[in-house]
Amino acid sequence: MGKAIERLKGLTKDVVLLEHAIATLSWDQETYMPRLAIGEKGEQLALLQGILHEKITSSEIGKLLEDLGASDETPEGVFSDGNVVDSAYVREVFRQYKIQTRLPKKLVTELALAASHSQAAWIEARKESNFSLFKPHLEKILELTRQKAESIGYSETLYDALLDEFEPWISTREVLDIFNSIQPWLTEFIGKIGNLRKIDDSFLLKEYDISRQEAFGRRVLQDMGYGYDRGRLDISAHPFTTTLGRDDVRLTTRYQKEFFKTGLFGIIHECGHGLYELGFGENIKGNILASGTSLGIHESQSRTWENIIGRSMGFWKYYYPFLKEYFPENLKSVSMESFYRGINKVKPSLIRVEADEVTYNLHIILRFQLEQELISGSLSVGDLPEAWNLKTKDFLGILPENDSEGVLQDIHWSMGAFGYFPTYALGNLYGAQFSSAMEKDLNMDYILEKGELAEILFWLRKKYIATVLPDLQRSLLVILQEKN
Amino acid sequence: MGKAIERLKGLTKDVVLLEHAIATLSWDQETYMPRLAIGEKGEQLALLQGILHEKITSSEIGKLLEDLGASDETPEGVFSDGNVVDSAYVREVFRQYKIQTRLPKKLVTELALAASHSQAAWIEARKESNFSLFKPHLEKILELTRQKAESIGYSETLYDALLDEFEPWISTREVLDIFNSIQPWLTEFIGKIGNLRKIDDSFLLKEYDISRQEAFGRRVLQDMGYGYDRGRLDISAHPFTTTLGRDDVRLTTRYQKEFFKTGLFGIIHECGHGLYELGFGENIKGNILASGTSLGIHESQSRTWENIIGRSMGFWKYYYPFLKEYFPENLKSVSMESFYRGINKVKPSLIRVEADEVTYNLHIILRFQLEQELISGSLSVGDLPEAWNLKTKDFLGILPENDSEGVLQDIHWSMGAFGYFPTYALGNLYGAQFSSAMEKDLNMDYILEKGELAEILFWLRKKYIATVLPDLQRSLLVILQEKN
Numbered sequence: 026m027g028k029a030i031e032r033l034k035g036l037t038k039d040v041v042l043l044e045h046a047i048a049t050l051s052w053d054q055e056t057y058m059p060r061l062a063i064g065e066k067g068e069q070l071a072l073l074q075g076i077l078h079e080k081i082t083s084s085e086i087g088k089l090l091e092d093l094g095a096s097d098e099t100p101e102g103v104f105s106d107g108n109v110v111d112s113a114y115v116r117e118v119f120r121q122y123k124i125q126t127r128l129p130k131k132l133v134t135e136l137a138l139a140a141s142h143s144q145a146a147w148i149e150a151r152k153e154s155n156f157s158l159f160k161p162h163l164e165k166i167l168e169l170t171r172q173k174a175e176s177i178g179y180s181e182t183l184y185d186a187l188l189d190e191f192e193p194w195i196s197t198r199e200v201l202d203i204f205n206s207i208q209p210w211l212t213e214f215i216g217k218i219g220n221l222r223k224i225d226d227s228f229l230l231k232e233y234d235i236s237r238q239e240a241f242g243r244r245v246l247q248d249m250g251y252g253y254d255r256g257r258l259d260i261s262a263h264p265f266t267t268t269l270g271r272d273d274v275r276l277t278t279r280y281q282k283e284f285f286k287t288g289l290f291g292i293i294h295e296c297g298h299g300l301y302e303l304g305f306g307e308n309i310k311g312n313i314l315a316s317g318t319s320l321g322i323h324e325s326q327s328r329t330w331e332n333i334i335g336r337s338m339g340f341w342k343y344y345y346p347f348l349k350e351y352f353p354e355n356l357k358s359v360s361m362e363s364f365y366r367g368i369n370k371v372k373p374s375l376i377r378v379e380a381d382e383v384t385y386n387l388h389i390i391l392r393f394q395l396e397q398e399l400i401s402g403s404l405s406v407g408d409l410p411e412a413w414n415l416k417t418k419d420f421l422g423i424l425p426e427n428d429s430e431g432v433l434q435d436i437h438w439s440m441g442a443f444g445y446f447p448t449y450a451l452g453n454l455y456g457a458q459f460s461s462a463m464e465k466d467l468n469m470d471y472i473l474e475k476g477e478l479a480e481i482l483f484w485l486r487k488k489y490i491a492t493v494l495p496d497l498q499r500s501l502l503v504i505l506q507e508k509n
Numbered sequence: 510m511g512k513a514i515e516r517l518k519g520l521t522k523d524v525v526l527l528e529h530a531i532a533t534l535s536w537d538q539e540t541y542m543p544r545l546a547i548g549e550k551g552e553q554l555a556l557l558q559g560i561l562h563e564k565i566t567s568s569e570i571g572k573l574l575e576d577l578g579a580s581d582e583t584p585e586g587v588f589s590d591g592n593v594v595d596s597a598y599v600r601e602v603f604r605q606y607k608i609q610t611r612l613p614k615k616l617v618t619e620l621a622l623a624a625s626h627s628q629a630a631w632i633e634a635r636k637e638s639n640f641s642l643f644k645p646h647l648e649k650i651l652e653l654t655r656q657k658a659e660s661i662g663y664s665e666t667l668y669d670a671l672l673d674e675f676e677p678w679i680s681t682r683e684v685l686d687i688f689n690s691i692q693p694w695l696t697e698f699i700g701k702i703g704n705l706r707k708i709d710d711s712f713l714l715k716e717y718d719i720s721r722q723e724a725f726g727r728r729v730l731q732d733m734g735y736g737y738d739r740g741r742l743d744i745s746a747h748p749f750t751t752t753l754g755r756d757d758v759r760l761t762t763r764y765q766k767e768f769f770k771t772g773l774f775g776i777i778h779e780c781g782h783g784l785y786e787l788g789f790g791e792n793i794k795g796n797i798l799a800s801g802t803s804l805g806i807h808e809s810q811s812r813t814w815e816n817i818i819g820r821s822m823g824f825w826k827y828y829y830p831f832l833k834e835y836f837p838e839n840l841k842s843v844s845m846e847s848f849y850r851g852i853n854k855v856k857p858s859l860i861r862v863e864a865d866e867v868t869y870n871l872h873i874i875l876r877f878q879l880e881q882e883l884i885s886g887s888l889s890v891g892d893l894p895e896a897w898n899l900k901t902k903d904f905l906g907i908l909p910e911n912d913s914e915g916v917l918q919d920i921h922w923s924m925g926a927f928g929y930f931p932t933y934a935l936g937n938l939y940g941a942q943f944s945s946a947m948e949k950d951l952n953m954d955y956i957l958e959k960g961e962l963a964e965i966l967f968w969l970r971k972k973y974i975a976t977v978l979p980d981l982q983r984s985l986l987v988i989l990q991e992k993n
Contacts, residue, residue: 039556042553042556046530049537049553053533057741059737059757060737061738061739061757062753064755064756065754069526072523072526072530253544254543254544254545256543257541257543269542270548272545272549273543273545273546273549273550
């Protein structure tokens, strides 16, 4: 059996190498690619996705999984001489093998090609705030995504199959239950907060020099433990983190004149993702487990860094004096207390990535509901912008003025990433549990006020191993369900 | 037969897409990749090279080539309903198919992996001017390259097989004959020039502001017709041009404090390469022919732009006033006449890419001789630095002070590109013939003084089609041989 595991790791190594090659092309597409290269880039990506599909569905992998006893009942396999990481390894390969063998190669390459063109169209449409430029692409992507879900199969709804790609081992119904229980509570809570004292956050809207934004952002990245020997920070239309190699995890951001609506917290967020993938030990680093067990768990890392750490009083007790040195004019009459309140102000707003912690999950629930309707066919793409606006009004009490700040704000659907959004909210919920555990082990205020972010990273990294083992995600979910 | 050609084009399209994907990873390696990513990057490249090898050696391609009548006697195939471009297409596919089917896949991937690591080692060794850091890598590459040549086969020497990769349809003996006839003449000519009047080129050694260098370089690129919709200009250790897609041909350069030793002319040189690949019509664009018929022809374009156009009096009559605006301090007491003489001064120097037009070919002949000895085994890698220095002294009368300005100056051998160097000199010789034809058609002085570089590009582009057709390279060679 030991041999079977080793052989399986050998075969899936090529899968990971190909994924990283694909990530390189995608990273290039989002950062440095010349405009007109998009046409062929899509063909290149489709070809590589097709080859990847062949690799992961190879009959030899199927045979090895069978030998190791992996099945729907025992996805981790049944073998005695492996360790707990090997079990997780088999589980993950089995999951990917099962999904991919159900997908026709033609559909995989068609989706890759369509996604590449659709992303480019989304960038243009968003720039011009013109949904009609994006509409035919989204229709195509949606149609192919439905075919994908049909091919994969599902227990209750098509959406189950899609959710599984990003948050495995959980059903749409379970997510619905969690979201349904928090949504009314959130809406009510937001109302209460709105009636509390007024917070002056006018400093958020000032113009912050871009090169100083970058310099300050890079300083925080460095303190967090992110280094350029194994990473980069570049600019893209939609911030993301991507893994191009076991020693190559890159972040992107975008700079706007405001620094604290997305800029800085976006960088911290992406760095949270990056540190997670960079932090696995040698037994996981660079292999199929090194992207984590689920996107929800992944988001728990980024959201914790962004919100629980990055917006905390302790964090700013250390950083605010430095921040004032970078932006003396903008912040000269803003006390640390006012700054802290300003960046934590709860107020319904239109852009998800700029939303405060409290309203954020409502943005997710909105997308979660709309994408289920799109997938089930009860909502057409043509009716999507209006549905978006109405639901925004309903949940948040405000109305987008144009598609750019409405339905066109996120890249996900353009990539065919339906089922991705709920992982952000789950990440918040998992993250709260991690943070609660961390606070028991560490004197957080003391650590943050000293600027010792390395201590936090050290604590998190001791837990990373758990995040790819078979049981963690489920146990976090059980806790969530029990709380409801 | 028409169907066979179309099917062949379909199959080889994947080959081109893969080549472009590989080029993307290589470009990334040379420009933006984090340092520690090199380990896995080599594995990714090796995997993709292996897949590429599988694609180009597919039995279906072999069968189609057979159906089309391609053979050693009729490499262009024997079919009646194709056109002259189709003949060139079949010839090129047949050539690649034949070479690749003779190479074991294992050797292809080993070479790719070794080349990736070797390039990284070369960068370090060059930086520290320490050949010993590079030596074991070069030995490995050399051993694999010999295996490669053995596998491909050759008529007289191993080197024939390697030369064919870069300059097909020509033998080592033919190149030797050409080089042997020009080398004594060149050495004598350089002696004569050295005894003529002194030229003051001290302005070349002044420090030129890097951001202005870049701005002026980009201005010339724009005038030449290079645009960022289909290209980029970035920084790398060794300047190069690479094709990542039919609409994605990127240049790199490096900036030193001096601008006219390599900087500006390097940019013009690379742009010459780039314009060539960007300039093919729809029947060639993006397919297997679009890299040109040979590297010598490719170099004829870059060397013509760099030297015959970029160092001409007409060019500087137009550009010198602008140049003085960019660098008023450095050039205030330099007349255009002095500038022109300075950038064209003939004087033996150590660095190939900084060499003047007259001594340049001696640098090439030096490398050509040494690499033949390395491949035949009559020279060991350990003895290479000394052999390099002795030959430099012999040909140019000067001695490198360290390996950085000697044997470590070029990237080529680190990539396994043995047989590449002669194409630069052949490119000069082909380029001289192109230029001679161009001067008959165009009033070059008038065009250059007006800064109408687009006219030159237009003329060259009318000829590009000829550069991939079966007979051009041979006819240029025949003219060269007759002249000797």
